[in-house]
Amino acid sequence: MIETDSLTKWFGRHRGIEDVSLSVERGEVYGLLGPNGAGKSTAIRLLLGLIRPTGGTGTVLGFDTWARRREVHRRVGVLPSEFAYEDGLTGRQVIEFFARLRGAEAGSYADELAERLRADLDRPQKQLSRGNHQKIGLIQALVHKPELMMFDEPTGGLDPLMQEEFLRIVGELREEGRTILLSSHNMAEAERACDRVAMIHEGSLMAVETVDSMLARAPKHMRVVLDEPADEADFGSLTGVSDLRIDGKVVEFDVTGEIDAVLRTITRGRVVDLVCERPSLEHAFVRLYEDNGA
Amino acid sequence: MIAMLVGHTLRLRSRSNLIWAAGMLVWSIVIVAIYPSISHVNYEELLKAYPKEVLKAFGMEDAAAFSTPIGYLNGELFSLVFPWAIVFLPLGVLNHCLPAAEERHFLDNLLCTPVGRWQVVAGATLAAAASLAIVLVLLWAGTIVSAELIGVNLGYSDLARSCFALFPLASLIASFGALVAGARGGRGMTLGFAGGVLVLMYMLPVIAAFEDSFEEIQKISVFYYYNDWLSNGIVWGQAGLVLVVAAALTAVGALLFERRDIAS
Known part of the structure; x- marks a missing residue:
């Protein structure tokens, strides 16, 4: 589903990521782990074609992440680490707008997700707390039922009960055979959600292992x-x-x-x-x- | 896809557009309302004392035009105040849809949908053009109705010409904003660059009135044509060319936007 070969990004003289080679298989939940500033978000932004690689290559679902990014965007659901919606729009309006752009209908699945995450879809964005804003972002990323999802720090701002619910949703998506790439610095969350993890340090991959083998060695x-x-x-x-x-x-x-x-x-x-x-x-x-x- | 983006932006900007239209309309009504009380003034006599160059620089060579309601309105508003004000309407829409959306990370979501980057630029540009058109039509209609109520005969087509002349002018200046927004982003840079172009373009005909060597250079300024349109009627070929240049600048902006990193 995702392949990178020596993927590298420099921002002028500042390192983003360097020589990152990884492979995410269909149906797995893959974690990008590392402290803040390690390069997790840069890796995801490269995979989504928001930024151009300085070196190396990356493909998502067989499409080059830069040259064929729109093909990628047709097939993914994305929760960026930082995002904003229009202040005056309600969560429902935001979700419907993004669903329509993807040629989908928000429909009853949006309500089902909102109920599970206890998201209020009828309040304007400007009235939402960070956690509730995050819930709208999650529903927006999930509602069109994409085959591949990329979540950057998905549980930021969620309370423990909602983090638990999110992990249940991730488990269900894995059961359905969907693929998820998530970045996190929350190890407990990654341990529960992921099949495999890649650990990033200062822009470089330190290790890629299954969670089970990493725990066995821990x-x-x-x-x-x-x-x-x-x-x-x-x-x-x-x-x-x-x-x-x-x-x-x-x-x-x-x-x-x-x-x-x-x-x-x-x-x-x-x-x-x-x-x-x-x-x-x-x-x-x-x-x-x-x-x-x- | 583009229609969806335009509709979305226009819905979000509807209140702002109404405020723009209301502000300009109030100004326009005040000037129209003043006209009956100063209609007896002999402008030809009044402006005799001014040097020719000054009159030329500020488009007041034809003093007789000031004695008509539309000439007075053009002199008071359409020759300076409205052009300077109205360019910030489409610029504001472009700024909202591109650099501001990038800075607050709205684009991080939008550009992960099947919407192409060029479509985002096209949507923003068309929404800006539509906002401009809506405000100008409201300004025209509101001014005409008010003038009728006050008892001043502005002339539907004369006022329409003055209002329409603002469209290519504002579109061109805004397209410089689209170029910068596409090339590198940044709200301040976008507004600053377009504002700088506005000042430069306005100044060229003014300088040319005093300095003969600017006679030809002033023709690169949209104000050179705009001032003429106000006095002598719109030359459609010129207006079309201005819009084509605006579209080309926007297209270059879209091309550059396709190739650059989205700010993180």
Whole structure:
């Protein structure tokens, strides 16, 4: 669905993205992750033909992102990171206008989405909060049921309940076989929504992996309370253990890979309490950034 | 697609267009209402004291024209005030649809629909032209009705000529705005450049009245033709040429807009 080969964008002397090569398959939810300024939005704007590549190539649905951008636009739904609609128009008028431009009807699906996202379609834009404005943007991007959707920071401004609902909608779209590219710096959201993620740092791809394999490689955080003070030598020499902190009887550390040796060391004495946190994409992300000297 | 964009913009600008028309109409009515009280003035005698160059620079060579209602209205409004005011109507529409829409990220959404960039420029231009036409027609109709009520005979066709003469003039100046909006965007740059062209074009015939070497150069100014249209009637070939130049400048703007990055 999306292919880029060494896609590069410089804004004069400022880097946008550099040598980004990625491939998004049909039916997958693909996350572009990275901190603010990493180049996520630049990558999406390049894919949408809003800006011209300085180097490399990109195709979306087989169409060149710059030369054939209108073909791309016929087939996608887009939520930009920043967007505005006319102040005086209601959400319904905005959604109907954009649907008509795409040759579609907003119809009952707009109402269904509005109900799920609790969006008020009858209030003018100037009266909407950021979250409600974001909901109108999401409905606008979804209402024509495109085969490919690109969302740039889609849950910005949404409250936790609506973030949850958005993730449910994303899940349903994936079930229907639609493809979604989303950028986010919200790791928990990406972990739940995405099949694969690309991590961007300072405009370059650091890693592209499935969420499952990234989580499998991510360190697990363990906190152990022993019945007598712990000896740093016992834990410090264990393979895969990092970020070791010992405070009397309390030992905290991260562990990657096999945990058998760790468990054997812990159970040499009596264990009062043991917490092993599920590895998170955020943890993996931070570790990857640290490993890359970021 | 273009019709949809034009309709959308006109709906959004309807109140603004009415305010423009009302403002110009009130001004026009005031001038028409004053006319009966100064109609006895002998302008030929009054303007004798002025140097020829000054009269030429400000289009007052034919003093006798001031003694007619339409001549007086042209002298008071259509020769200076209205041309300077009206160009900012289509410029405002273009600014709203292009650089302002880009700066507030409306284009980020609009240009991700099947609408082509050139269609966005064409839609903005046609909406600007339609707004201009609506305001000029309202100005004409309102002034005629008011003049009838006041008891001043302006002449339907004479006033229509004065109103219509503003259309190519404002279209041309606005097209410089479309050129800049397409080439690089920026509300300030768009208004500033078009405003600069307006000043330059206005000044050329004024300077030419004092300086013979500007006699030929002044012909690149739309005011050179506009002033003549007010006095002697519209030369349709000239008006058509001005509109063709405006369309060409807009087309170049659209072409450049197709090729550049949308501001983030």
